[in-house]
Amino acid sequence: MNIGVPKEVANLEHRVGLVPANVKSLVRQGHKIRIQAGAGYNIGITDMEYRKAGAEIVESAKDIYTKSDMIVKIMEPQPEEYELLQQNQILVSFLHLAINEPLTQTLLKKGIIAIGYETIQQENGFLPALAPMSEIAGRMAIQLGAYYLQSYNGGRGTLLGGVPGVKKGTVTVIGAGVVGENAIQMALGMGAFVIALDTNMQKLRDLEIRYKGQIQTLYSNTLNIEEAIFQSHVIVGAALITGSKAPILIKKDYLKNLKKGSVIIDVSIDQGGISETSVPTTFENPTYKMDEVIHYAVPNMPGAVARTSTFALTNIIIPYLKAIASFGIKEACNIYPELINGINTHNHKLTHWAVAKILNYKHYPLSFD
Numbered sequence: 001m002n003i004g005v006p007k008e009v010a011n012l013e014h015r016v017g018l019v020p021a022n023v024k025s026l027v028r029q030g031h032k033i034r035i036q037a038g039a040g041y042n043i044g045i046t047d048m049e050y051r052k053a054g055a056e057i058v059e060s061a062k063d064i065y066t067k068s069d070m071i072v073k074i075m076e077p078q079p080e081e082y083e084l085l086q087q088n089q090i091l092v093s094f095l096h097l098a099i100n101e102p103l104t105q106t107l108l109k110k111g112i113i114a115i116g117y118e119t120i121q122q123e124n125g126f127l128p129a130l131a132p133m134s135e136i137a138g139r140m141a142i143q144l145g146a147y148y149l150q151s152y153n154g155g156r157g158t159l160l161g162g163v164p165g166v167k168k169g170t171v172t173v174i175g176a177g178v179v180g181e182n183a184i185q186m187a188l189g190m191g192a193f194v195i196a197l198d199t200n201m202q203k204l205r206d207l208e209i210r211y212k213g214q215i216q217t218l219y220s221n222t223l224n225i226e227e228a229i230f231q232s233h234v235i236v237g238a239a240l241i242t243g244s245k246a247p248i249l250i251k252k253d254y255l256k257n258l259k260k261g262s263v264i265i266d267v268s269i270d271q272g273g274i275s276e277t278s279v280p281t282t283f284e285n286p287t288y289k290m291d292e293v294i295h296y297a298v299p300n301m302p303g304a305v306a307r308t309s310t311f312a313l314t315n316i317i318i319p320y321l322k323a324i325a326s327f328g329i330k331e332a333c334n335i336y337p338e339l340i341n342g343i344n345t346h347n348h349k350l351t352h353w354a355v356a357k358i359l360n361y362k363h364y365p366l367s368f369d
Helices: 020-028 047-053 061-066 079-084 101-109 131-148 178-189 201-211 222-230 252-257 267-271 301-335 338-342 353-359
Strands: 002-005 032-036 056-058 070-072 090-093 113-116 170-174 193-198 216-219 234-237 263-266 287-290 293-296 343-346
Touching: 002 061, 020 032, 020 047, 020 301, 032 061, 047 056, 061 079, 070 301, 079 101, 090 301, 101 343, 101 353, 113 338, 131 178, 131 234, 131 263, 131 267, 131 293, 131 301, 170 178, 170 222, 178 193, 178 201, 178 234, 193 201, 193 222, 201 216, 216 222, 222 252, 234 267, 263 267, 301 338, 301 343, 338 343
Parallel strands: 002 032, 002 070, 032 056, 070 090, 090 113, 170 193, 170 234, 193 216, 234 263, 263 293
Antiparallel strands: 113 343, 287 293
16 A cells, blocks of 8 residues: 655644654555655654655655555644545544534545544543543643743742642643543642542542542532632643534633633643633644633644654554555454544545534444445
8 A cells, every 4th residue: 555644734743644663564564655755854753764664755745645545644634735635545643523624524525534543442432542642631731731820921820739838739630531640640740639520430439549539539510610620720621522522611701710820721622622712722822811811722732742742643553554554444444443433534424423413414324335
């Protein structure tokens, strides 16, 4: 199979779809790999390293797209990339279609087999390709919260861990999935008082056991969310509905009751955000203030540590890519059934039920007939 890796064009996105070790393993299986020149430059991977692994270095993105059966990238295609996608091509990337109808329409029109990292889901609900990015985002959320909480950043001027004789800062984590658990771990490590909310009681029980009562767990309902966030210095939005928009759990009118100079790190912004006041920001301008509350809402947070993120993600996705390239989509789904949930569009049809529901499109169960 001909596999292409274009250079990312999203704002300050330096991650790359494949690393040299991935290229080498795919080439050994007989596949042709084309990498756009400079794709890995910003994370310290040179074109020469890709060449040594067996890849062909191609100058233009157009050549990558037109000569590839499968495109492997990180961010969802940007508007300037839509016209480059080829009819019936395989696309493997983050997609976030629930908040991107123009991209959805493009994929359907072109008959793209679009596999979203964020919807590859095992039978037990685990999201293997999303997990490493969620781990990174959860850890970063606390680092960022502590940073923006500092006075010179416009924050409240509170040290999360406090000092003897002075209260600790309070961190509320809404959603106890992978992002939430990593945020909790980091917040505790900084010495903060931590409140964790979720609707899954088993997750809350597991947290109680794991942290031996060091954190406050609460069932996620309107009253508990209000009481928790009103006393918080940092709020981490980590709620996720796979393939769908994030639930709005922080209403605009809540902001007047939040601590002045507190910080909302809305990790869920990739899927629309859990705060009614969250709008996507960029690494160049990552925050804004509303009602004296700092909002951080960069959709591609793990891109800030692009090298770590790239290697963490490619470690997970390479078995899927090898199966698709060697055996085709149908057999790859037999080998890795979780790929079935990852396929968002196929043969001009929308095949992920959650995306179809939120966009009010007809859902077609995946069929290879």
